[in-house]
Amino acid sequence: MTAGRPKISVQDLAVSYGRVQALKGLSIDILENEILTIIGPSNSGKTSFLRCLNRMIDLDLQARVNGSIRLGETDIRRGLTPEDLRKRVGMIFALPIPLPLSIRDNITYGPRMSGLRDKAGLERIVEESLRAAYVWDEIKDRLEQPALKLSGGQQQRLCIARTLALDPEVILFDEPTSGLDPISTAKVEEAMRELRKTRTIVLVTNNTKQAARVGIRTAFFLMGEMVELGPTEDIFTAPRDQRTEDYVVGRFG
Amino acid sequence: MRNEGLKEKMGFGVLFLATLVVVVPVLSIVVLILVKGWGALSWKFLFTMPLDGMRAGGIFPAIVGTFYLVLVSIAFSLPIGVMAAIYLSEYARDNALTRTINLAIINLAGVSSVVYGLFGLSLFVVFLKFGVSIVAGALTLGIMTLPVIITSTREALRAVPQSYREVSRSLGASRWQTVRHTVLPRALPGILTGAILSVGRVAGETAPILFTVAAFYLPKLPTSLSDQAMALPYHLYVITTQIPGIPEGYRYGTALVLIGLVLVMNIAASVLRSKYRKKR
Numbered sequence: 001m002t003a004g005r006p007k008i009s010v011q012d013l014a015v016s017y018g019r020v021q022a023l024k025g026l027s028i029d030i031l032e033n034e035i036l037t038i039i040g041p042s043n044s045g046k047t048s049f050l051r052c053l054n055r056m057i058d059l060d061l062q063a064r065v066n067g068s069i070r071l072g073e074t075d076i077r078r079g080l081t082p083e084d085l086r087k088r089v090g091m092i093f094a095l096p097i098p099l100p101l102s103i104r105d106n107i108t109y110g111p112r113m114s115g116l117r118d119k120a121g122l123e124r125i126v127e128e129s130l131r132a133a134y135v136w137d138e139i140k141d142r143l144e145q146p147a148l149k150l151s152g153g154q155q156q157r158l159c160i161a162r163t164l165a166l167d168p169e170v171i172l173f174d175e176p177t178s179g180l181d182p183i184s185t186a187k188v189e190e191a192m193r194e195l196r197k198t199r200t201i202v203l204v205t206n207n208t209k210q211a212a213r214v215g216i217r218t219a220f221f222l223m224g225e226m227v228e229l230g231p232t233e234d235i236f237t238a239p240r241d242q243r244t245e246d247y248v249v250g251r252f253g
Numbered sequence: 254m255r256n257e258g259l260k261e262k263m264g265f266g267v268l269f270l271a272t273l274v275v276v277v278p279v280l281s282i283v284v285l286i287l288v289k290g291w292g293a294l295s296w297k298f299l300f301t302m303p304l305d306g307m308r309a310g311g312i313f314p315a316i317v318g319t320f321y322l323v324l325v326s327i328a329f330s331l332p333i334g335v336m337a338a339i340y341l342s343e344y345a346r347d348n349a350l351t352r353t354i355n356l357a358i359i360n361l362a363g364v365s366s367v368v369y370g371l372f373g374l375s376l377f378v379v380f381l382k383f384g385v386s387i388v389a390g391a392l393t394l395g396i397m398t399l400p401v402i403i404t405s406t407r408e409a410l411r412a413v414p415q416s417y418r419e420v421s422r423s424l425g426a427s428r429w430q431t432v433r434h435t436v437l438p439r440a441l442p443g444i445l446t447g448a449i450l451s452v453g454r455v456a457g458e459t460a461p462i463l464f465t466v467a468a469f470y471l472p473k474l475p476t477s478l479s480d481q482a483m484a485l486p487y488h489l490y491v492i493t494t495q496i497p498g499i500p501e502g503y504r505y506g507t508a509l510v511l512i513g514l515v516l517v518m519n520i521a522a523s524v525l526r527s528k529y530r531k532k533r
Contacts, residue, residue, distance in 0.1 A: 054423065056419065056422065056423055059418075059419065059422060061346065082422075083425045083426070083427055084425070086422065086423055086424065086425045087424075087425035090423070090424075091423040093416070093419070093420070093423075095416070097416045097417065097419075097420045099417060099420060099421070099435055100417070100438075100439060109421070109424055109426070109434075110424035110425055110426070113421075113424065113425060113426040113427075113430050113434070114425060159420075162424065163423075163424070166424065166425060
């Protein structure tokens with residue numbers, strides 16, 4: 001499957017925390033229906049980059065952001081409120097964080113906050129998003145139970161379902177499987193591949209093998225710069241930059 | 254080796270003695286009040302007006318007065334304190350102004366209660382012309398408990414994991430929606446704990462009500478918030494030191510009722526709190 005037009009265009013994006021420069025001006029187009037994986041050692045700016053895309057970085061009062069990001073044709077800083085942006089660009093965190101509510105209320109949290117009250121509609125959203133996150137069959141009989149009672153793997157898929165409940169165009173995954181066992185990881189990856197058909201996915205991962213498995217394109221970040229960007233296969237088999245090669249074969253990182 | 258064992262025993266012995274020193278007075282106060290006050294308790298004592306210059310009859314108006322003071326002052330200080338705490342912990346940035354406010358709150362908690370009484374007298378009774386009244390006394394008590402409520406609410410809000418706020422915001426919830434639907438429900442038990450502490454303080458304080466509301470002898474129930482009222486702690490002070498020939502049981506009975514009233518309100522609030530805990 002080939003990826004389409006640019007979904008998100010990033011121009012000269014720079015982020016700093018006080019005197020520390022986390023991203024040093026990078027430009028990239030994220031294409032429609034692709035899975036862009038971002039690899040790189042810690043402190044390479046991967047997560048800062050991701051958090052710029054849905055303006056979650058605004059929550060960090062230390063962070064200074066420069067440059068422009070467009071979602072489709074809209075500048076995300078001028079044309080959208082952060083709330084509307086985050087409904088269109090969802091995020092999955094490294095650790096599954098169910099809210100201390102029932103499974104059902106977790107899923108409907110986003111839609112309810114956007115003002116959806118229609119019971120049948122919410123019910124449909126619950127089923128559809130849990131199905132899409134490959135967790136419906138396991139938990140459909142206990143939707144009233146606290147979400148915190150689920151296993152780690154189920155919790156992370158619940159979190160994916162919760163994000164899907166808002167029907168986002170783009171989903172940002174921030175090391176979503178770092179705390180999961182291999183089987184749960186496989187299920188999350190399967191969900192990502194399926195979601196890609198209708199959405200755009202950006203995946204930050206510390207696990208280079210995961211990037212090789214699911215990425216359509218892969219970007220290698222190092223110390224706030226994008227060293228290399230290309231089709232995933234090329235990055236892993238024929239990297240152009242020596243630093244990329246050193247990282248993917250495991251010489252550092 | 255044996256020496257170490259001996260040291261250990263002596264160490265624990267000292268710690269145990271210290272604990273005993275703490276517990277003994279508390280227990281003996283409770284026992285003393287129970288023993289000496291229990292005999293005075295009767296329906297007549299609890300629910301009738303004082304007679305014969307308070308040497309006979311009951312303490313009903315003082316009970317009602319204290320009850321009103323607690324209700325009105327908490328109704329005033331709980332919402333304001335909680336809102337201020339939410340602002341300070343969820344909205345305010347860390348700057349000179351917030352730091353000054355924080356300092357003020359900490360210092361307010363340390364001001365002695367008689368100073369609050371004087372403040373209430375000059376602001377509510379005299380300047381705002383509320384007169385010596387329930388509303389003046391309740392507002393004075395309310396201001397006195399504000400630091401307690403603000404501090405405990407902030408602690409409760411701070412105990413809510415930051416990740417819940419992040420998740421809520423990432424799902425497109427605004428800052429206020431996040432506070433309202435995610436943070437506050439989690440913090441509610443802690444907030445109620447602060448409210449419980451305040452109830453005990455409001456019911457028991459004498460100095461703040463001395464100049465603002467308390468009546469020496471008023472054998473009728475207050476009919477509006479601008480009436481004076483009797484209150485248990487002040488009544489206790491009056492019958493203990495100001496009037497000769499009061500039966501001893503009356504004094505201890507009054508103290509027992511005061512302790513009991515606070516206990517009942519604490520239990521009620523605890524039940525409410527655990528109910529909220531279970532709902533999750």
